[in-house]
Amino acid sequence: MLAKKQLTLKLFFPLLLLVFLSGCWDKIELEDIALVTAIGLDKGSIPGRVDVTLQIMNAQKAMISQGNATDKEPDHINITLRNTTPVLVKDQANAVITRRINISQVQAFLIGEELAREEDLYNVIAAMIRDPEMRRETPVIITKERAETFIDRNRPKFETLIYAFYRFKFNRWKETGDVPLSSVNDYLRAHADQAPYLFIYATTERKKTKAKGKGDDTTAGHMEIEGGDPVEMIGAALVKEGKMIGTLTGEETRFALLLAQNLRIATYYLAFPDPDDKPWMISTRLKNETPPTIEVDLKGKRPRITVTVPLYVEVLSIPSGVDYVADITLQKKLAQYLEQTMQRKFADLVEKAQHTWKADIFNWYRFVRSRFLTWQAYEAYDFPKRFPEADVSIRVQLQMVDFGKQMRPQDKLPPFKKENR
Amino acid sequence: MKRTPTNDQDLYRTHNPSTNDKIGFRELIAIDFFLLGVKGTDTTVPFFYEFAGNAAWLMPLFIFLFILPFVLLVSRLLARFEGKNLLIISEHLIGRPLTYLAAWVLFLLGMAATVLNTRSYTQMTGIMFYGRTPLIFLYAVILLATAYVAYRGLETIGRVASLLLPYALFSIVLAFLGVYDIIDYRAIFPLFGQGWSVLPKTVTHLGFVVDIFYFALFAGLLKSGSRTYQNATLIGTAMAGIGAMGLIFMYTGVFGYPAVNQVLFHYQQLTRIAHYGQFINHIEAAFLGTWILATVVHFAIYIYTMVYLLHYLVRAKDMFRLFVPIVAAIFFAGLYPYRSEKLFFTYREWIVWALTATVYPYLLLLVLLSRTKGGKKRARKKTAYT
Incomplete structure (x- = not known):
C-alpha cells in the first residue's frame, strides 16, 4: 500500500514540474x-x-565597459x-x-x-x-x-x-x-x-x-x-x-x-520687441497655470467659439532699460502691448487653421461633444465640416506676476546705448 | 437506492475538517466581485461599447439597476425556505421533472459559457503575453490550475477570493495611476452615448450577470443564509460594478471613442501603456500576475458550479469525482476552432440571449409560486446574524 502511494507521488512530481516549467516555453534570453x-x-x-x-x-x-570584447x-x-x-x-x-x-x-x-x-x-x-x-x-x-x-x-x-x-x-x-x-x-x-x-x-x-x-x-x-x-x-x-x-x-x-x-505645457519663454524702445527684445516667461476656458455656442447658424486665455507673465529681462518695474503706467502699457501681440498671434493661427488647412488643429471638437446628449446628435451636427466657418474669438487675459529676481533695470543707462541707437 | 439531495451537509465532502464548510459574508463579496468585476477586462467590454457607445462606462450601473429587484426577490425566496438551496426550493415549488429540465438548461448554457470564456481568456493571455506557447498547452495549464482551486471546494474558493480581493482592487487603482496623465475624460461625452437604443439591448443581454443567481444554488452553504446572500450579493455586485465602471472609463479615456472600437483585449493594452514617471514603464507583467489569479478564481467558481449542477442531475454520490469529466469536456470543447473573433462574439451573444431568456423567467416563476405555495412567511425578520 505504502509503496503504491510512493510510486504515485514519484509520478506526480514530474507532472507537477510540467506545469511550472510551462512558463519556459516563451523564455527569452537577453543575450x-x-x-x-x-x-x-x-x-x-x-x-x-x-x-x-x-x-x-x-x-x-549598456553595461559598464571594462575593456571587454564589445569595445570595438x-x-x-x-x-x-x-x-x-x-x-x-x-x-x-x-x-x-x-x-x-x-x-x-x-x-x-x-x-x-x-x-x-x-x-x-x-x-x-x-x-x-x-x-x-x-x-x-x-x-x-x-x-x-x-x-x-x-x-x-x-x-x-x-x-x-x-x-x-x-x-x-x-x-x-x-x-x-x-x-x-x-x-x-x-x-x-x-x-x-x-x-x-x-x-x-x-x-x-x-x-x-x-x-x-x-x-x-x-x-x-x-x-x-x-x-x-x-x-x-x-x-x-x-x-x-x-x-x-x-x-x-x-x-x-x-x-x-x-x-x-x-495642460502638458506649463511655462514657456517668449521674446517681444520692446514697445517703448523697438530694437530691444523683452524676454518674458508666460505661464498658463490655469487652462484656457473654451466656450462653445452652437445655437446660431455658425458655431461660435470663445476662448479666454489667462496668462501669467514674468518679465525676465528688459535690456532697453525702460523702468517697467516701478512705473505703473509703463507697466500697463507693456501689459496691453503683450496682450495685443498675443491676441494677434492667436488670431493669425486660427485664421490659418480655418482657411489654409481647414482643420480643427485645436481639438475643439472635444468641447463641442459635451454640448450633445447622444452620439447621433453629435454626428449629425458634423463639427469637422463646420469648423472652417466657425466664429472664433480669442481673448487674452494677461496678468503681470513678477519681474524675475532683480529689482529694477539699470539705474544708469550705460553710455554706449543712447549713442549707438 | 438513489440518493436525493435533501440535506446540503451530506453533499459536500469535508475537505477542511477544522471548519464548517460554509462561506460567509466576506467570502461571498469577494466571489461576487471576481464573478462580475473580471468581466470589465474581457470580451464583455466590446458588447458594452456596441450597446452604449461612449457611454459604455455607465453600463455596469445601468445593469445593476436592472438586476437589483431580482436580487431582492431571489433573496426573499431563499428566506422563505431558509437553509435550502435553489434546486430544493424549485423541486418543492414546480416539481422534480421541471426542476430537472431547468437544471439541465442551466448546466448546458453554463457549460457553453464556461467553454467560450475560458477559451477567450486563454487566447488573450496567449496573444498578449505568450506568443510562442501553443494555445492548447496554455489552455490546459490554465484549466488545470483553475480546476485545482475548484476541487478544493467552495470554502477554499471563497478564501482565495477574499485574500485576493485587496490586490485586485489595488491593481485597478494602480492601473488608473499609471494612465492618469493620458486619460482624456472628455471622450465620455456625449454623456448618453447611443441614447435610448441601449435599453432593449441591455434587457436582452442581462445574461451577462446571471452568475450571481447561479450562486443561489449554494444558498444552503452560506452563513446566516439568505441575509448573507442578499447583502453580500448587493455589496459585491456594487463593488464589481464600480470596478468595471472605472476600468471602462479608463479605456474610453485612454483609447478615445470611437477609436476604442478597434481595440481588442482592452485591459491588457491598457496595462501595456501604464507608466509611472519617466523610467518605470513597460510593466504589464506586474498586472498580468493579479489578473491571471483573478481569472483562476473566476473560472474556479464556474467549474465548481458546473460540477455541482451535474452532480445534481446525475445524482452522483460523490460530486468531486465529476471534476475530471467536466474539466475534460471544457478542455475539448474549447479546442473548437472559431477561425474568427467575430464568430466568437456571435456565439457569446447567443448564449447570453439564451441565459437571459431562461434564467430570469425561471427565477420569476419560482418567486411567484412561492407566494402561493408554502414556505415560511415573513421569514426574513426571524433570521438574524448568528
Missing part, C-alpha cells in the same frame, strides 16, 4: 535578442509597400529592408542580423515626409499596431528627409545609446511645447474622431535660413543654430485625413497646444 530602438518607414518603389529601417541597439554596450563593436546598426511591410520585417531582417528581433522596446517610429504626404498614414500605422509586441504609446516622428537617412545621420554627441536620445528629447518637449508629443495611440484616436493630428517634425538637414531673427517661429531645419546634435526637432507636421498637408512652426505648435487646453 538572444536584438532590441530595436527605432523603426523608420519610407515610401517603397512598389506602390503599397514600404521601406523599413530598423535601428538595432547593441545591448551589450558599433553602438547600433541600421538596416533597411526595401519594398516590404512593417510586420514581415521581424523575420526577414534575420537574413542579416544574428539574433531574434524584438520590437517591444521601440522608442520611436520615424516616418518620411514623402510617405506621409503620399500614402494613407493611417493604414501604415494601423498595420504596425496589430502586432502584439508593438506598443500604442510609442512616439511618432515625421522626418523631412527619408526616415532611412534620418536614422543613419542621427548620431547624438552625448548619447552613446540611442534610446536615451529619444527618451530625453521627449521629456524636454513635455515642458516646452515646441513640439507636440505625438504617439500612435493619440493618432489612432484623432483619426477615429475625424480630427487632424500634429506629429513631431524633425530633420537632419540643417540649412542656413534667409529669414532672420525668427527664434522658434520656424520649422525644423531652419533654425538659426550652429553646432549641437545633427537632429533638429521643432514644430509639427499636420496630418489630416491620413495625409500630411502642412507644417507648423515651433511657436504655432505651442499656441495650438495651448488653445487645445493641453
Whole structure:
C-alpha cells in the first residue's frame, strides 16, 4: 500500500514540474535578442509597400565597459529592408542580423515626409499596431528627409545609446511645447474622431535660413543654430485625413497646444520687441497655470467659439532699460502691448487653421461633444465640416506676476546705448 | 437506492475538517466581485461599447439597476425556505421533472459559457503575453490550475477570493495611476452615448450577470443564509460594478471613442501603456500576475458550479469525482476552432440571449409560486446574524 502511494507521488512530481516549467516555453534570453530602438518607414518603389529601417541597439554596450570584447563593436546598426511591410520585417531582417528581433522596446517610429504626404498614414500605422509586441504609446516622428537617412545621420554627441536620445528629447518637449508629443495611440484616436493630428517634425538637414531673427517661429531645419546634435526637432507636421498637408512652426505648435487646453505645457519663454524702445527684445516667461476656458455656442447658424486665455507673465529681462518695474503706467502699457501681440498671434493661427488647412488643429471638437446628449446628435451636427466657418474669438487675459529676481533695470543707462541707437 | 439531495451537509465532502464548510459574508463579496468585476477586462467590454457607445462606462450601473429587484426577490425566496438551496426550493415549488429540465438548461448554457470564456481568456493571455506557447498547452495549464482551486471546494474558493480581493482592487487603482496623465475624460461625452437604443439591448443581454443567481444554488452553504446572500450579493455586485465602471472609463479615456472600437483585449493594452514617471514603464507583467489569479478564481467558481449542477442531475454520490469529466469536456470543447473573433462574439451573444431568456423567467416563476405555495412567511425578520 505504502509503496503504491510512493510510486504515485514519484509520478506526480514530474507532472507537477510540467506545469511550472510551462512558463519556459516563451523564455527569452537577453543575450538572444536584438532590441530595436527605432523603426523608420519610407515610401517603397512598389506602390503599397514600404521601406523599413530598423535601428538595432547593441545591448551589450549598456553595461559598464571594462575593456571587454564589445569595445570595438558599433553602438547600433541600421538596416533597411526595401519594398516590404512593417510586420514581415521581424523575420526577414534575420537574413542579416544574428539574433531574434524584438520590437517591444521601440522608442520611436520615424516616418518620411514623402510617405506621409503620399500614402494613407493611417493604414501604415494601423498595420504596425496589430502586432502584439508593438506598443500604442510609442512616439511618432515625421522626418523631412527619408526616415532611412534620418536614422543613419542621427548620431547624438552625448548619447552613446540611442534610446536615451529619444527618451530625453521627449521629456524636454513635455515642458516646452515646441513640439507636440505625438504617439500612435493619440493618432489612432484623432483619426477615429475625424480630427487632424500634429506629429513631431524633425530633420537632419540643417540649412542656413534667409529669414532672420525668427527664434522658434520656424520649422525644423531652419533654425538659426550652429553646432549641437545633427537632429533638429521643432514644430509639427499636420496630418489630416491620413495625409500630411502642412507644417507648423515651433511657436504655432505651442499656441495650438495651448488653445487645445493641453495642460502638458506649463511655462514657456517668449521674446517681444520692446514697445517703448523697438530694437530691444523683452524676454518674458508666460505661464498658463490655469487652462484656457473654451466656450462653445452652437445655437446660431455658425458655431461660435470663445476662448479666454489667462496668462501669467514674468518679465525676465528688459535690456532697453525702460523702468517697467516701478512705473505703473509703463507697466500697463507693456501689459496691453503683450496682450495685443498675443491676441494677434492667436488670431493669425486660427485664421490659418480655418482657411489654409481647414482643420480643427485645436481639438475643439472635444468641447463641442459635451454640448450633445447622444452620439447621433453629435454626428449629425458634423463639427469637422463646420469648423472652417466657425466664429472664433480669442481673448487674452494677461496678468503681470513678477519681474524675475532683480529689482529694477539699470539705474544708469550705460553710455554706449543712447549713442549707438 | 438513489440518493436525493435533501440535506446540503451530506453533499459536500469535508475537505477542511477544522471548519464548517460554509462561506460567509466576506467570502461571498469577494466571489461576487471576481464573478462580475473580471468581466470589465474581457470580451464583455466590446458588447458594452456596441450597446452604449461612449457611454459604455455607465453600463455596469445601468445593469445593476436592472438586476437589483431580482436580487431582492431571489433573496426573499431563499428566506422563505431558509437553509435550502435553489434546486430544493424549485423541486418543492414546480416539481422534480421541471426542476430537472431547468437544471439541465442551466448546466448546458453554463457549460457553453464556461467553454467560450475560458477559451477567450486563454487566447488573450496567449496573444498578449505568450506568443510562442501553443494555445492548447496554455489552455490546459490554465484549466488545470483553475480546476485545482475548484476541487478544493467552495470554502477554499471563497478564501482565495477574499485574500485576493485587496490586490485586485489595488491593481485597478494602480492601473488608473499609471494612465492618469493620458486619460482624456472628455471622450465620455456625449454623456448618453447611443441614447435610448441601449435599453432593449441591455434587457436582452442581462445574461451577462446571471452568475450571481447561479450562486443561489449554494444558498444552503452560506452563513446566516439568505441575509448573507442578499447583502453580500448587493455589496459585491456594487463593488464589481464600480470596478468595471472605472476600468471602462479608463479605456474610453485612454483609447478615445470611437477609436476604442478597434481595440481588442482592452485591459491588457491598457496595462501595456501604464507608466509611472519617466523610467518605470513597460510593466504589464506586474498586472498580468493579479489578473491571471483573478481569472483562476473566476473560472474556479464556474467549474465548481458546473460540477455541482451535474452532480445534481446525475445524482452522483460523490460530486468531486465529476471534476475530471467536466474539466475534460471544457478542455475539448474549447479546442473548437472559431477561425474568427467575430464568430466568437456571435456565439457569446447567443448564449447570453439564451441565459437571459431562461434564467430570469425561471427565477420569476419560482418567486411567484412561492407566494402561493408554502414556505415560511415573513421569514426574513426571524433570521438574524448568528
